[in-house]
Amino acid sequence: MAPHATVKRAIGLMSGTSMDGIDLAMLDTDGDGNVMRGGSSFAPYDAAFRKQLEQALGTAKAIRERHERPGDLAELETELTERHALAVEAFLAREGLAASNIDVVGFHGQTVLHRPLEGLTVQLGDGARLAERLGIDVVYDLRANDMELGGQGAPLVPAYHRALAAGLPAEWAGETPVVFVNIGGISNITYIGANGDLRAFDSGPGNTLIDQWMSRHAGIPYDSGGAIASEGRVLSGLANRYLSSPFFTARERVSLDRNDFQLPDDDEAGLEDGARTLAFVTAAAIAKAQAHLPEKPKLWILTGGGRHNQQVVEDLTVALRHTGQVIKAEEAGLNGDSMEAEAWAWLAVRSLRGLPITYPGTTGVKKPATGGVLAQAKATAQD
Ligand SMILES: Nc1ncnc2c1ncn2[C@@H]1O[C@H](COP(=O)(O)OP(=O)(O)OP(=O)(O)O)[C@@H](O)[C@H]1O
Ligand SMILES: CC(=O)N[C@H]1[C@@H]2OC[C@@H](O2)[C@@H](O)[C@@H]1O[C@H](C)C(=O)O
Incomplete structure (x- = not known):
């Protein structure tokens, strides 16, 4: 009998396209079917740092080669890396753990540019510096190899969704095909067929438009619970303009950049109608993904911060009413706030083992591909 692969203790760090902060999660895992979820935390960004990250999206447009850091991006990368180090230290202190208790950190960084058609994806985040700072090995740059091999470089969480689907509680275990819907800044879906068939793609804007709308017109970072949207009505002309854009009408899906x-223009909607319409667009975009699925799903599992927006969830439940049950991750015993960070922990262990992290069905890569760069704490400390 083959020996069991070693289970490692990993921490995953995700600073997603919402730019709201750092999600952190700890797993004990073999990077395969053995997944034991541990604690998690969230370190929010203050408004000023968030603004700096938003401005970085503009500065990053000048990047032609992924390691270039024009303007203040090098400085910002150092600051972002330090904030990740502090988030890990605070978590370890809270859990009564030492750095030596952690085998590896999976570090996503902050995407500031994503142009899959040009083979360019840029995440700010200095893996070597983080490894040195924490005294823990760090796996980072998990998207780059996939792109070099012809993939879109995103989404990467789907392989982890499949591992979670294999371990769903008995109540849901037979409900295949199952779809995971991650409603983050951008939304993305993972379809898992009865035979493990994996299809995944970005499905449209998630919370990013809603957040930007709230920030611009109400000075708050998001529409808590969807309360403001619930006061408005859907402006169908505006909604249709989004939903008929080339992203939705193209035969093939490309992975999305936040920009x-x-x-909408300021005079196109009031605060409530704008929030309501953008919540509707978020839900309708996800429903449109059905056209790209091989079979009708039986179960839709909602994850990511957007599942806290009740208006989005209601619109989605209506839009999907003839195509299976819609539940939140928690109803399946999962954690919808930490799932992406968990995925980065799992992917880091997978990367250490040289196992594939992306597949033709997830990123369009030609054949299953591993990825990630390892920064060893000891090696960097001795440099
Ligand atoms: N209580 C809430 N009510 C409404 N929306 C919320 C709430 N809490 C979080 N959100 C939304 O969720 C967003 C954060 O979601 P999440 O952390 O899943 O995104 P992300 O990981 O940054 O993005 P991505 O998955 O695209 O990388 C917030 O910006 C906000 O829009
Ligand atoms: C380039 C990039 O950072 N893409 C993100 C973004 O946010 C959601 C969606 O677009 C997804 O494709 C991806 O993140 C998740 C974590 C992923 O790779 O699965």
């Missing part, structure tokens, strides 16, 4: 969809 691919723009806010």
